[in-house]
Amino acid sequence: MIPDLAEADQRRACDLFSPWGALGRVLTALRALRLKTVFLGCTLLMACAPAETPPSRASASLATDLPPIRTFATRAASPPLRSNADMARDFLDLHFRLEGGTTMPVFTRFEGPVSVAVTGAAPATLRMDLEALLTRLRREAGINVRLRAPGEVPASVTIEAVSRARIQRLLPHAACFVVPNVSSIEEYRRARRLPQTDWKNLRSRERLAIFVPNDVNPQELRDCLHEELAQALGPLNDLYRLRDSVFNDDNVHAVLTGFDMLMLRATYDPSLKTGMTREEVAARLPAILSRLNPAGARRASAPLPQTPSAWTSAVETALGGSATRAQRVRAAHTAAHIAEAQGWQDHRRAFGHFLIGRTLETSAPEQAEAHFRTALNYLGTGPDTAPHRALNQSRLAAYALRAGNVARAEQLIDTAYGAAQTSQNAALMATLLTLKAHIAESRGDHRRATALRAESAGWALYGNGPGAVIALTPREVAAAGPSRRR
Structure with a gap:
């Protein structure tokens, strides 16, 4: 999140991937499934196993049957699938505008090597996820960025881990945020109303600080690292029209995508430098993108229209946690109506129906199901909207299971699981594995059900945190059958 004096009260749409956000609540609203939460009186497991490595039970320090926390291997993202002409427009809007609409007069980036320091009470997973992110930034974006050597001061970027409450005392709606020209949250507290910390006054990047919560689940912390470090290094804006980027406050994408890496690689291209105007950057972008992404030069332009502020x-x-349920319902319908009036046929049209479905899951499940189906109709079949589809497919799978349509539920679960795995959404993976376990249990395959529950628990520890692991009993699966549909 990019705060400045004019934009400090902007909301961050962080609900989707919070521990009890939309993904953690895929089944909660479906009362027929009778979701049960098991609270674990334990601390976070320190042993972390990549997805490809069988987790070692000996590495778990708890006297329980839970496996170690699961984590993701470091992998490069797939390249973007849009035209370079469209991405040049995106690059300019990301760099030369702030979220509140302020126009930036010049292009900025770090000039020279970038060092990163970690301060505060950092959880064990922060360093692991940060090192994986820095590796990707070096390999995929070509940025000379590394952790600060001992005794080396000051760092270009300081990541300070503090409590969520301390962050929200400064920015009530922020999950995490980045600020220029400071190196600690205390320094920001003293200087927060001074021109030096206002993004619209930025003319060069020398020193920035990122503030992340140290009392949230590992996935939420990782998501903050990806977005805030990317914005510390490059683009300052977020655009809802981007369907394949973390620079989008719908938070569907949580780790840097191929589009994001291309934007960052272009940001640090030798042809650009701090102080250039929008016109100067625009003149160089076609050659830069053609060199970095030749496939994009052959794709036809299909630009999406701007997003009106009323829809935003x-x-x-x-999405806001401070709004009442009635306000959220009205706002979701308003977003859908605006999208229809605009004639959109893209992911933003789908997102309005997804939001309506979320608000109706408890009070009107049949209407909610219809909206999730409608959302899928606007998401196509491409990989860039696979995470969007998974959000809806996971919910539709629960409805199918409740209706006794196990074959349909399995199809939806498998499709959504592949997208969740690719987009590294452990919370959604845990939920889908739990559903698969109950299907296996209902068929009498108890060994497979046990294995799926163990795998689900490992991913839930990363995606939901150690305080909650989703569990359903076979009796509750039976309650999801057709005889209990209503």
Whole structure:
């Protein structure tokens, strides 16, 4: 999140991937499934196993049957699938505008090597996820970025881990944020109303600080690292029209995508430098993108229209934790109506229906199901919207299971699981594995059900945190059958 004096009260749509956000609540709203939460009186497991490595039970320090926390291997993202002409427009809008609409007069980036320091009470997973992110930034974006050597001061970027409450005392709606020209949250507290910490006054990047919560689940912390470090290094704006980027406050994508890496690689291309105007950067972009992404030069332009502020405001209200349920319902419908009036046929049209479905899951499940189906109709079949589809497919799978349509549920679960795995959404993976376990249990395959529950628990520890692991009993699966549908 990019705060400045004019934009400090902007909402961050962080609900989707919070421990009890939309993904953690895929089944909660479906009362027929009778979701049960098991609270674990334990601390976070320190042993972390990549997805490809069988987790060692000996590495778990708890006297329980839970496996170690699961984590993701470091992998490069797939390249973007849009035209370079469209991505040049995106690059300019990301760099030369702030979220509140302020126009930036010049292009900025770090000039020279970038060092990163970690301060505060950092959880064990922070360093692991940060090192994986820095590796990707070096390999995929070509940025000379590394952890600061001992005794080396000051760092270009300081990542300070503090409590969520301390972050929200400064920015009430922020999950995490990045600020220029400071190196600690205390320094920011003293200077927060001074021109030096206002992004619209930025003319060069020398020293920035990122503030992340140290009392949230590992996935939420990792998501903050990806977005805030990317914005510390490059683009300052977020655009709802981007369907394949973390620079989008719908938070569907949580780790840097191929599009994001291309934007960052272009940001640090030798042809650009701090102080250039929008016109100067625009003149160089076609050659830069053609060199970095030759496939994009052969793709036809299909630009999406700008997003009106009324739609953005409605979405932020529908996602906002401070709004009442009635306000969220009205805002979700407003977003859908605006998208229809605009004639959109893209992921933003789908997102309005997804938001309506979320708000109706408990009170009107049949209407909610219809909206999730409608959302899928606007998401196509391409990989860039696979995470969007998975959000809806996971919910539709629960409805199918409740209706006794196990074959349909399995199809939806498998499709959504592949997308969740590719987009590194452990919370959704845990939920889908739990559903698969109950299907196996209902068929009498107890060994497979046990294995799926163990795998689900490992991913839930990363995606939901150690305080909650989703569990359903066979009796509750039976309650999801057709005889209990209503």
